[in-house]
Amino acid sequence: MSTFSFAQKDAPLFDNFHQYSRREIAAFHTPGHRGGRGCEGLFRRLGGDLLALDLTELKGANLEQDPDFLLRAAEKLAAEAFGAAHSYFLVNGASSGVVTAFLALKGKGSTVLVARNAHVSVLNGLVLSGLKPIFLSPTWVEGLPCLPAAETVAKALAAHPQVAGVFVTNPGYHGIYGPLDAIATLCQARKVPLVVDEAHGGHLRYIDPAIPEASRVGADLWVWGLHKLMGSLTQTGVLHLGSTVFSREAVEEALTLVSSTSPSYLLLSSLDSARRQLYFHGREMFTQAAGLGSFLRRSCGDRPRLKILTAAHLPPGYGLDPTKVVVSLTAAGWSGLDAEEILRRKYGVQAEYADRDYLYFFISYAQKKQEVTALGEALLALAATPG
């Protein structure tokens, strides 16, 4: 955040729908539960006031202007806050942003360079767009697939100069990010659009503004999974447009193909509210989360039977998100999958994910320190118990 924008104090969509939901209005529209009144008892009690925000497009709530007036105002503030030319709120996950990106790329050619370290939504985007992929090999770090090296992209661009674009995923699920700046320079030199699945990024700017995120390197289109770590409700995301390489019309047309005509204004409100929180508090939120990640690394690091991924494992040009902690207990005889199960059953700890070799823990700004301490103790206990 370079210059302060007073307008960021507003959350136009959230604030107006909140006010609207408090008005005494006889509703004769969807949804039928009438502000929660008609929900089943326990659900109604748990949902409380939030259920009144479960609305969709409404003329009255939208200041009686065009039905998308408040949504566009909220997205404009998001674009300003996050460094995009335009931002689009997503209520069907980052997945829908990824598929939209492929549908937009379809207008640019018939083949696309795709980094193999990809989420399943990338494959879905390829299927739905009909684009033919030319896959780029990832850089492997300790057995984890990461952003391809710039040389890999350079060779592929030289061999296939007519591609519709380059699609990469960075950072990965494991928090390792790569030389996106060098890849962007290559794409810009060849005038090839760069699209980034940054579902696990976005918050890195609040930890270190020098980290090469999509907005900083001049990507043309990129996707955020805001719900993953940045404070909005599950299923929300943002698709960012960075340049005029893709027209707004093309992106908006592609978006309608994967979007509901009744988007949840509860989910959209959570995006608007999360943007406001990030704008004013993002730095302290993620300094806190990064600090807890470092605390966990310090508490458990450098043990013969317990490996925690650190910057020392990475090749030059790659970095590690301090809020993602990737742990291996294979030297103690535990597969990631078995360790995940015992952590959950015996120690009351739930990891984000596990595979054969690793456990993946996401540290949030809203995490309690005693939870991180308990996780560290559980990991050390497992390391001391042969699996």
Ligand SMILES: Cc1ncc(COP(=O)(O)O)c(C=O)c1O
């Ligand atoms: C790299 C990556 N991209 C996209 C997605 C899709 O995100 P969502 O679950 O919000 O649809 C995920 C989900 O885990 C992911 O890991």
